[in-house]
Every structure is written in structure tokens, then in C-alpha cells.
Amino acid sequence: MTADAFSALLRQHRSIRCFQDRGIDPALVDRVLVQALQGSSSSGNLNLVSVIKTSDAARKQHLCTLHFDQPMVLQAPLVLTFCADSHRTRQWLAQRDARLGFADFISWHVAGYDAIILAQTTALALESHGLGICYMGTTLHAMQAIADFLDCPDHCLPVTSMVVGWPAESPPSRDRLPGAAWIHNERYQRPTPADIDAHFGEREERGRERYLALGPEMAARWAEHGIRSLAQFYTSKIKYDPDQFARDSAALEDLLRARGFGG
Template sequence: MLNNTFSQIAAHRSIRKYKDTPVDDEVILKIAEYAMNASSSGNMQCYSMIVTKDKKLRKELYPLHFNQEMVIEAPVLVTFCADFHRMRQWIEQNKAPLNFDNFMSFMIASIDATLVAQNFSLLAESLGLGICFMGTTLANAHLIGKALQCPDNVVPVVGFSLGYPDENPPVRKRLSLDGVMHFETYQDYSPSRIKEIYKEREELGMKRYREVPELKKMIEDNNVTSLAEVYTKLKYTRESHIGYSQNLLKYLEEQNFMHY
């Protein structure tokens, strides 16, 4: 039953250090061509891929991606955008109703973009390339979109660094399958089941964060005692996510995606 695809996916890891080796355009184009076979709502393919190699532009994007070193060190950044700009021009040329300027359309396009991004990443890894998805793409979509000159109805939603790996980090453990799989209907969790599902994540996660001096200091300075607090007090605070939400919603309105 198992084949090479299973092994490849099982070996996935985020790569943050890259060799200076350039990635040929022919390789990128071939990956993109096959990645486009991803499922797409109505086969509309309402996404765009922006490949950024120019070092000056990557330096401009560097602070927008929270100063993550791979933005500079990787030879390529790939940004996947929810894009109804192209299709809206086509339907207008054909004198059809000028739809797709609402939040539902943004969600449809975002899913399309994410599906093709996952295909792209798997294909890249199959050729020996490494990637690291960056959540900062959505968090700073309003700034990244301006830097990438995205027109109306185009919003960056997911992106990653791309290049040949210069590190071999261990594969990170995931939650157990029985902790996320439900059959027939959603089966809610008891308190004891929650503890069981997250027990190993808690132990490994805290060990990992305490091995990084600056993170260990942050944990100690903020009296953090659990991985749950690492996520909610240090990494993904309520204040930061409300701020990102406000920026994104405002940007969606500016980009003509909030008619309702």
C-alpha cells in the first residue's frame, strides 16, 4: 500500500538554512506547472504565484516577514495569493455579472491558493529542495501585498522560502491520529482525553524551547510554566492576533473583498 509519496511526506521538515546554490527558473516553472493540478473551486484557479528572487526586494520583504533570516538566505521566496482580479477582468470583458468581490470569494480563493501551495511544496521537496512556510504572509498581508504590487482583489495568503537545504533538522512530532480523527460526527473531548492528546507535545515542546537561550529567558522572565502559555503569552497573544485580524479585514476591504 505505501509508496515513495508516503515516505516523502513523512520526512517533511521546515528548512530555515539554505545553500547559495540558485534554483533554476526551469525547475521552478516545472514545479509550478504540475502544482496547478491541485483541486480548485469550479476550476476557476483563482490564485496567483509570485516568485521573488531579487535580493533588493527580498530585503524589503525581510522586516515584513518579522526578520526571519531565510527571507534573505533562501534564494527564492514564493508567495501564493488569493486572486479574483484576473477572473473579474475576464468576466467583465464578456459582459457577465461582475461578481467575486465579497468575503466568500476571498475564502474560496484562499483555499485555492493554499491547495496549490501545498502541491508546490511537495513537488519541490521531491526534487531535493527545502521550504519553510511563513505565517507572516497572512499576518502582514497588507504590507506584503503593497510590496508585491498586488492590485484589487489580490491578497497574499501563504508563502514560503525555497532553496537547497543547508541543514538537516529532525522531523517534528505531530499529534496522534486518534487525537484529530473523527468518524461520522465530531466526537468532543473529555478533560482527561485532552491531557492525553497533548501530553507528549507538552513535554517535547517545552524541552525544545528551553534549549534555545533567548526563548528560555523569555519563558523564565514571563513565568511561563506550560506549552499552552508559550503559545498564548509569548507566540500568539490575543493582542497580536486581534491586531492582525484588524489589519487583514481593513486590507480585504481595500482590496475589494468585503461587499455583503
């Protein structure tokens, strides 16, 4: 792929939530996954990752429940769950009479970051074949239930998930922060109030319009919660509630320790 073709692929990215009633060749999925791992960086070349494919309708129905009843889980022919996995490596160490390791918080980060790197490479590879994907952040909030449902052993936990299928929609491109907001030279440049206004102003208005365009129910919820801006919406009870995040974060910390990543 040429640099221009790759740039075009990046520009074409969309989060797809509506899919055609059309299956995906399992051989294509496996080939993409193998190539994605080969094309992804891996700390120490340990490959501390696993990917669990779910295409069975009944199992997708249960995954849909665990992912907060997002309908795209049912509509997409495939769900990929990317796991941080040192279980397999620890078994290899044990069978070779090596010191056991990779059962600590740093190993969780290493495996988790490897899983995210693989997920993004996989996303690009799938999109290059014309498939559509959408990540599901709900994985972190239902990690234990998803891990149990997928029979993940100790030292193996889901990090992120994505639905995959042939797109049945072509949503507009989402705006991103301009480079001036997040690209730093030599050291971190703290934004001034004027910088925040300049960098967030236009996307705030676009985001507000996008959410309120979802229908009168959303507008009513904004009014109910006294939400006057996109920023207020993002940390409201109906979006990324800091109180709920605090509870889920505590549960996640307990789960990491219980599943062998606590040190």
C-alpha cells in the same frame, strides 16, 4: 510515484530554515508550479490564484523586513508568495460582457483556499526534487504591506509565503497530534480532560524542551513572563499573543473590504 514512495516523501517533510548558497533553476520552479496547479483541486476550475516569485537580493531584503526579519528569507534563493486572486477573473468577465462577481467574502475564502491547496501541492513537488521549504505565517500579519510591495491589485491579496532552497540542515521530524485526537467517525467527538492529557502530554514536554534548548535568552524570557508550560508559551506575549492577533484580525477585515473582498 508509487504509494510507498509518496508515503516516504510525506515522512521526510521538514521545515527548512538554513539553505546552501546555491541557486535554483528558474525553469524547474516554473515547471513545478505549472504541474502543481494541474495537480491541485480548484473550485469551479476558476484558478483564483497567483504566485509571485522573488529572487532579487534587494527585494528579498525588503521582504525579510516585512516578514519580521526572519533570516531564512535572505538565505533562501527564492521566496514564493501565494495570492488569492479574483482580479484576473473579474477582468475576463468584464471583457466578455458577463456579470461581475467574485468580489465578496465567500470569493475571498474560495480564492484563499485554492491558494493554500496550490501552496501545499507545490511544497510536496519541490520536496520531491530534493528542495527544502518553510511556510511563513507572517504573511497574514503583514498582508497589506506585502501586497503593496508586490503591486497586488484590488481583488488580489497574499495568503501565504514560503522560502525555497537546497537544504543546509536536516532537522528532526516534528511530532504531530495522534490520529485519535483529530480523526472523528460520523460526528465530532468532544475531547475529555483525560483525552487532552493523553494527546498533548508527550508533545508538550518535547515542545518545551525544544524551545528552551534555543538558549538561555529564551529560558530567561519564559521566566520573565512566568511561563510554566508550552500551552502558556503559545498564547504569551512572545509567541501567539491573542491581543496582537485581535488587532491584526481587525486590520485584516478592513483590508479585505478595502481591496474588494468585502461584499
